[in-house]
Structure formats: structure tokens, C-alpha cells
Amino acid sequence: MTSGTNTDSEPAPQSRFDNAPELALAWHRAGIGAVLCTVVQTWGSAPRRTGSQLVVGGDGRVEGSVSGGCVEGAVIMEAQEALERGSHTLLEFGVSDGDAFAVGLACGGTIKVLLEPVGHTLAEDTLEALVLARNERRPLAYEVSLASGQGHLVNAASYPERMRMDRSGVEDDGETFVAIHNPPLRVIVVGAVHIAQALVPMARIAGYDPIIIEPRAAFGTAERFPGERIVDDWPDEAVEHLGLDTRTALVLLTHDSKLDDPALMAALRAECFYIGALGSKRTHGQRHQRMIAAGFMQEDIARIHGPIGLDIGAASPAEIAVSILAEMTAVLRGKAA
Structure with a gap:
């Protein structure tokens, strides 16, 4: 030995x-x-x-x-x-x-x-x-x-x-x-956008079971996400059906409050280990105010990672996906992101 x-x-x-x-x-x-x-x-x-x-x-x-x-x-x-x-x-x-x-x-x-x-x-x-x-x-x-x-x-x-x-x-x-x-890790991605096309295969390699929520038929297609599970319900209905627990990450990528906010509110009421939302600091500030108006406390809103991902200077969709997955890992393992 x-x-x-x-x-x-x-x-x-x-x-x-x-x-x-x-x-x-x-x-x-x-x-x-x-x-x-x-x-x-x-x-x-x-x-x-x-x-x-x-x-x-x-x-x-x-x-x-x-x-x-x-x-x-x-x-x-x-x-x-x-x-x-x-x-x-x-x-x-x-x-x-x-x-x-x-x-x-x-x-x-x-x-x-x-x-x-x-x-x-x-x-x-x-x-x-x-x-x-x-x-x-x-x-x-x-x-x-x-x-x-x-x-x-x-x-x-x-x-x-x-x-x-x-x-x-x-x-x-x-x-x-x-x-x-532990239950298997899941990542629920709201928005079948170009960043999701990079993030989903990366997350699968890292051991996550990805689920894509996309009510817009033109985005959530099997051609864009071959072999992946795509749910075409509205996000709030979809996450209620799927359930959010301590081994689930929720990633919001639509940049559209009509789609993101209902799922975000469901996540803030649940115990998912990671919540991330795409958007600039200004966009996140507006999101913050909407959550306050919806009755959420500051400590609840602080669970949202926005702008999403670690600040690694990411520019391309793939680089942004790397930054999101890295931040998810850091939060999962209890490290300062």
C-alpha cells in the first residue's frame, strides 16, 4: 500500500x-x-x-x-x-x-x-x-x-x-x-433561451437532472434541446407540479417578469437551495421592489442571486452558463459565492 x-x-x-x-x-x-x-x-x-x-x-x-x-x-x-x-x-x-x-x-x-x-x-x-x-x-x-x-x-x-x-x-x-x-440534484430552468442551451448539457454532466419550463412554443423545441424534458406550462403551474425542495436549483432566464416572477415567488416560499435570475443590477433592483410589494421580507429576497452567476467576466452564452453552474456549486457546498 x-x-x-x-x-x-x-x-x-x-x-x-x-x-x-x-x-x-x-x-x-x-x-x-x-x-x-x-x-x-x-x-x-x-x-x-x-x-x-x-x-x-x-x-x-x-x-x-x-x-x-x-x-x-x-x-x-x-x-x-x-x-x-x-x-x-x-x-x-x-x-x-x-x-x-x-x-x-x-x-x-x-x-x-x-x-x-x-x-x-x-x-x-x-x-x-x-x-x-x-x-x-x-x-x-x-x-x-x-x-x-x-x-x-x-x-x-x-x-x-x-x-x-x-x-x-x-x-x-x-x-x-x-x-x-440525498435525492438527486435537479435544476429547473425557466426559459429555453440560448444560455439554457449551454447550461442544460453542462448541468447534466455535473450530475443534475435538468428540466426546462417554456410556455413559448417557438423556444421550447426538441430540436433546440434534444433528449431533454421540456414542460410547456406556465412557470408557476409547472413548479407547483414539479415541486421545489432542498436538492433543487431554480434558474430564471426569460428576462420577462410575467414569466419569471410567478416561479420566483414559488421558490421564495420553498426550500430550493439555489435561486438565480438573469438581468442587470438595475433589473434586479426592480425585481427586488416587486418582491417587496408582493409581501416578501428582505431576508427572503436575499436568497435570489441576481445578476445571476459568479462575476468571471462572462460574455458568451456558454461563459454565462459556466458562471451560473459555478455559483450553484458554491451555494450547494456552502462556499461564499
Whole structure:
């Protein structure tokens, strides 16, 4: 093993919503049997971050990933044995630089993987409650003892920093692993304008599920936004239907108060983590006055980022999109934008 930094302290990059818990529950209920395998700790190089999951079925089927190469093959074999025993297993793999490539590591390192057979150490009702919360976009954490294998769900408020950073990991006691289950990030873009054409694919690469709201038929077309979800309702009706929560960013790009303001008011009444609105300082000042007239307090209005985006001297639509995505990331991770 090479020396390296314990990467539990690094935030996991947000990716599209994985379905490991859902698969594990479905396979268990189908009588196939399932083991949920989770990366609980890494040092040095590792191809998967802490919290990454693999599901192994009793018939040998697998979905997801915890590493690669020989390591993943060993995990699958150990998982089937754990299912037969009905007990949890904590695996540790240490790899030298010379052997790293063969087992799927970029260079030497160590990973620990927890194997939890569903219906045994991982109770079916616990997994069912987790799957329900994920489907309802309710953030939760899962605590499990690495020694006993016993786990339970806890409120997101118990781990505010881990939730904010999407960071699963082992606690200071060295015995408790906390798996963070945040809803997938969403960005709702009001206005299918040229900036949105740059922002939407960037946001998708960054791990957001984008939704475009555009009642003007000439703008919100599949040709301009191939493969993307476009809602042609009026913005206030659309955001009410979609819902705004703590994992949703709202980006207003129409530069038209008749379209932007109703959605903006809905956002100020909700808990979305980011609200940004296009326009100059003068435009934002006018927007500020309209929100006061609508009955909002100064602290509510202060949540609006306007002019939208970090001040990086952006000129082109693509550069403006970069500045918006950077500001969204800063706010999400609790950094001064």
C-alpha cells in the first residue's frame, strides 16, 4: 500500500441517481436473494468513492460497482458466501503500485467494502423505508456498525455536513459507517433561451437532472434541446407540479417578469437551495421592489442571486452558463459565492 490521503474527507461527485437499494429490495422480494456491497473507506487510489454500491444476487447477477478487476470479482464471490451464511462481512483490499492496474486501481491503495445480506443484517423493513424515502425525495442517512453489521436509518439533520457535501464515510469512532442518501440534484430552468442551451448539457454532466419550463412554443423545441424534458406550462403551474425542495436549483432566464416572477415567488416560499435570475443590477433592483410589494421580507429576497452567476467576466452564452453552474456549486457546498 502506498501512502496517501484518506479520501473519505472528499465529497463524492454527484452522479445520476443510482438504484442499488431499489434493486436489492426487488431481488430479495423476488426470492433471488441480494447482498448490498458498499465502499465504506478508501486510502490512496480508488476507482470508486466512499458510498459507491454494488448489488449481488443469489443467482450471480450483479449491478453497480465498488472497484474493478480482481477486487470486484472477489467481492462478488464473498457476497454470495455472506448470503449463504446470513451474516455481514467487512472486506479490505490493499494493493501495491506494481499490482494496481490488474485490480482496477490507478495506483496503489486500500479499500474496505461492507457486505450486507438483505433480510439478515440489513433488515427488509429498513431497506423498504430507505427506498420509499428515496422515491419521495426525502434525504436520509443510514448508520451501520462495522463490527456487528446492525444498521438503521437516521434523520438527515443528524449529519448536516455530510448531507451538504454528499459525503458518506466512517465516523471518528472507527466503527460507525454513515451512508448518505440525498435525492438527486435537479435544476429547473425557466426559459429555453440560448444560455439554457449551454447550461442544460453542462448541468447534466455535473450530475443534475435538468428540466426546462417554456410556455413559448417557438423556444421550447426538441430540436433546440434534444433528449431533454421540456414542460410547456406556465412557470408557476409547472413548479407547483414539479415541486421545489432542498436538492433543487431554480434558474430564471426569460428576462420577462410575467414569466419569471410567478416561479420566483414559488421558490421564495420553498426550500430550493439555489435561486438565480438573469438581468442587470438595475433589473434586479426592480425585481427586488416587486418582491417587496408582493409581501416578501428582505431576508427572503436575499436568497435570489441576481445578476445571476459568479462575476468571471462572462460574455458568451456558454461563459454565462459556466458562471451560473459555478455559483450553484458554491451555494450547494456552502462556499461564499
